Amino acid sequence: MTDIRATLRTRLDAAVGSAQVLTAESDVVPYVTDWRGRFHGRALAVVRPGNTDEVAAVVRACAELRVPIVTQGGNTGQCGGATPDSQGNAIVLSLTRMNRVREVDPDNATLTAEAGVPLAMVQQAADENGMLFPLSLAAEGSCTIGGNLSTNAGGTAVLRFGNARELVLGIEVVLADGRIWNGLRGLRKDNTGYDLKQLFIGAEGTLGVVTAAVLKLFPAPRVRVTAFAAVPDVGASVRLLRELRATLGDRITGFELMSALSIALSRKHHPALPDPFPGHPWYALIQADDSAIDSPLAAQVEQALAAAIESGTALDATIAQSGDQANALWALRENMAEAQRREGPNVKHDISLPVSAIPRFVDEARGALSAAFPGIRFVNFGHLGDGNLHYNLAGPEGTDQAAFLANAPRVNRIVHDLVTALGGSISAEHGIGQLKREELTRYKSATELDLMRVVKSALDPAGIFNPGKVL
Numbered sequence: 001m002t003d004i005r006a007t008l009r010t011r012l013d014a015a016v017g018s019a020q021v022l023t024a025e026s027d028v029v030p031y032v033t034d035w036r037g038r039f040h041g042r043a044l045a046v047v048r049p050g051n052t053d054e055v056a057a058v059v060r061a062c063a064e065l066r067v068p069i070v071t072q073g074g075n076t077g078q079c080g081g082a083t084p085d086s087q088g089n090a091i092v093l094s095l096t097r098m099n100r101v102r103e104v105d106p107d108n109a110t111l112t113a114e115a116g117v118p119l120a121m122v123q124q125a126a127d128e129n130g131m132l133f134p135l136s137l138a139a140e141g142s143c144t145i146g147g148n149l150s151t152n153a154g155g156t157a158v159l160r161f162g163n164a165r166e167l168v169l170g171i172e173v174v175l176a177d178g179r180i181w182n183g184l185r186g187l188r189k190d191n192t193g194y195d196l197k198q199l200f201i202g203a204e205g206t207l208g209v210v211t212a213a214v215l216k217l218f219p220a221p222r223v224r225v226t227a228f229a230a231v232p233d234v235g236a237s238v239r240l241l242r243e244l245r246a247t248l249g250d251r252i253t254g255f256e257l258m259s260a261l262s263i264a265l266s267r268k269h270h271p272a273l274p275d276p277f278p279g280h281p282w283y284a285l286i287q288a289d290d291s292a293i294d295s296p297l298a299a300q301v302e303q304a305l306a307a308a309i310e311s312g313t314a315l316d317a318t319i320a321q322s323g324d325q326a327n328a329l330w331a332l333r334e335n336m337a338e339a340q341r342r343e344g345p346n347v348k349h350d351i352s353l354p355v356s357a358i359p360r361f362v363d364e365a366r367g368a369l370s371a372a373f374p375g376i377r378f379v380n381f382g383h384l385g386d387g388n389l390h391y392n393l394a395g396p397e398g399t400d401q402a403a404f405l406a407n408a409p410r411v412n413r414i415v416h417d418l419v420t421a422l423g424g425s426i427s428a429e430h431g432i433g434q435l436k437r438e439e440l441t442r443y444k445s446a447t448e449l450d451l452m453r454v455v456k457s458a459l460d461p462a463g464i465f466n467p468g469k470v471l
């Protein structure tokens with residue numbers, strides 16, 4: 001083992017330069033704990049390549065020496081996918097130095113970015129060119145394009161633009177034997193065989209290292225309207241979404257649902273945030289965008305919301321009158337994950353269902369969980385427009401929240417059984433990582449798991465990429 005370590009060190013130093021091979025404990029620690037602080041691992045080293053050739057050299061060295069590679073971007077993932085296990089025999093391959101936007105092509109409406117570019121930087125580069133890169137999520141200042149693609153990130157604009165998967169035209173990947181596949185094609189039509197890039201998107205670092213991508217850009221919104229509505233129940237929020245889409249079409253880009261408790265939690269940790277209509281059980285945060293300069297969008301949203309109040313679908317509604325007001329309303333929603341983290345451990349779920357099944361799920365899950373765990377608290381929010389709920393459960397007020405975590409298997413069983421019975425998924429946008437690996441085995445069919453294993457062993461026969469994750 002010592003020999004392998006010494007050989008590995010020599011090869012890594014030669015690949016990226018010794019300054020980019022971190023081994024001191026204080027340097028390594030931030031890379032071996034996940035964002036939630038739930039998973040802690042160990043690593044032989046953290047290796048920080050600066051370009052694709054260096055990644056390939058690192059992968060070749062690790063492949064020859066059979067050293068596992070845990071690829072990492074911004075380390076904001078929610079399932080422990082970027083955290084090595086406790087054996088300490090893997091390296092963490094951090095791509096954050098690969099942070100160049102290689103090209104913006106406005107005529108082709110594409111942008112080519114290296115994997116380590118933070119999402120916010122891609123959005124900014126698009127904006128500087130008068131265009132929009134629509135992927136948007138609360139971690140956008142820290143998460144990277146490589147991580148976004150590897151988790152097939154969703155976020156707040158999926159309703160209109162789709163998941164990360166739908167925003168990619170080409171990728172560059174380093175394969176398990178160190179070869180570089182340059183699939184950086186900026187084509188909207190390309191039917192030349194299997195769509196290989198899609199295999200690597202959502203693979204959570206188990207099939208290859210994504211080093212760059214060609215991303216789709218869209219016309220920048222010229223008029224943006226942010227609205228906030230109180231609704232009597234979840235069924236009404238589904239009706240509101242449908243009514244707004246019927247009136248405003250695909251200009252509705254985001255539709256977030258938040259329970260009163262989620263808002264209270266967000267405001268507890270950020271007391272300056274607004275609380276437009278206290279006292280209602282559920283709230284919807286709505287965003288509508290139009291790229292046409294003179295769009296009467298604000299008046300149309302106002303009319304649609306007035307009609308919803310008139311019919312009883314909504315109880316009250318307001319439209320942000322300035323960018324600051326809109327940002328404050330979005331901050332209410334975006335601070336929820338962080339507020340929950342500060343509040344202590346809770347049993348988290350990132351589930352998706354057909355939008356039409358969400359009211360039934362919320363009712364039935366509440367009944368079953370309250371019966372099994374009296375006093376359990378429901379911190380529900382999510383991207384309702386995409387059928388995606390962050391369905392988080394905390395222990396009764398005033399009890400030891402860490403101790404409540406011991407109930408996670410029983411809680412998961414109730415939630416995931418119901419999700420599955422209603423035709424849903426146990427992971428909508430966060431992936432599987434190490435958190436949901438066992439659950440995946442339980443809920444995916446044997447045939448589907450078999451196909452996944454076939455793909456894994458074809459692309460990574462020695463299993464060096466992110467072992468113990470997903471499968």
Ligand SMILES: Cc1cc2nc3c(=O)[nH]c(=O)nc-3n(C[C@H](O)[C@H](O)[C@H](O)COP(=O)(O)OP(=O)(O)OC[C@H]3O[C@@H](n4cnc5c(N)ncnc54)[C@H](O)[C@@H]3O)c2cc1C
Binds near residue numbers: 078337
């Ligand atoms: C406050 C907060 C809000 C969030 N909101 C959302 C949300 O709305 N929607 C959503 O989908 N997610 C959300 N997330 C989760 C997270 O931000 C996303 O999953 C993000 O896409 C991860 O990017 P990252 O660069 O941090 O990846 P990491 O956490 O570093 O890695 C995630 C996974 O991808 C793999 N990986 C990373 N880079 C590469 C690469 N270049 N090649 C191959 N594999 C790679 C890792 O091995 C790991 O399995 C949120 C997270 C936080 C902290």
